[in-house]
Amino acid sequence: MEKDSTVDQHDGDAPTVTCSRCNREWTLHYELEELYAGNRAVEQFALDHERHTGHFPDDITPWIVNCQQCPDGDRYLEKRPARRWAKTHARHTNHTIEFQPPAEKGSPELIDSDHQQEK
Ligand SMILES: [Zn+2]
Numbered sequence: 001m002e003k004d005s006t007v008d009q010h011d012g013d014a015p016t017v018t019c020s021r022c023n024r025e026w027t028l029h030y031e032l033e034e035l036y037a038g039n040r041a042v043e044q045f046a047l048d049h050e051r052h053t054g055h056f057p058d059d060i061t062p063w064i065v066n067c068q069q070c071p072d073g074d075r076y077l078e079k080r081p082a083r084r085w086a087k088t089h090a091r092h093t094n095h096t097i098e099f100q101p102p103a104e105k106g107s108p109e110l111i112d113s114d115h116q117q118e119k
């Protein structure tokens with residue numbers, strides 16, 4: 001777990017996110033103050049934006065994990081948790097997961113329970 005009990009409280013210090021598809025810009029006070037998202041405010045905002053509009057804001061490129069054998073899957077804004085999801089799912093279910101990096105970073109990789117690249 002990350003220690004973010006000491007979220008900065010300065011006003012006017014909230015990050016901003018823009019979306020050219022919506023042609024809007026947001027300041028993330030709500031995520032910081034209402035959701036206590038702390039340094040994950042941008043990630044929280046991006047995931048919420050995708051959930052409600054079907055697309056991510058500008059400069060947000062998710063890692064997508066999709067099980068090939070069941071409807072399970074998820075999206076992450078960082079590689080590490082995405083990979084952890086894939087490996088954990090494979091480990092417990094013996095399913096094969098498609099691990100899709102952000103578009104410009106390469107082609108999908110398949111992860112299954114026999115595929116232990118990282119020790
Ligand atoms: Zn948008």
Ligand SMILES: [Zn+2]
Nearest residue numbers: 067069070095
């Ligand atoms: Zn599965």
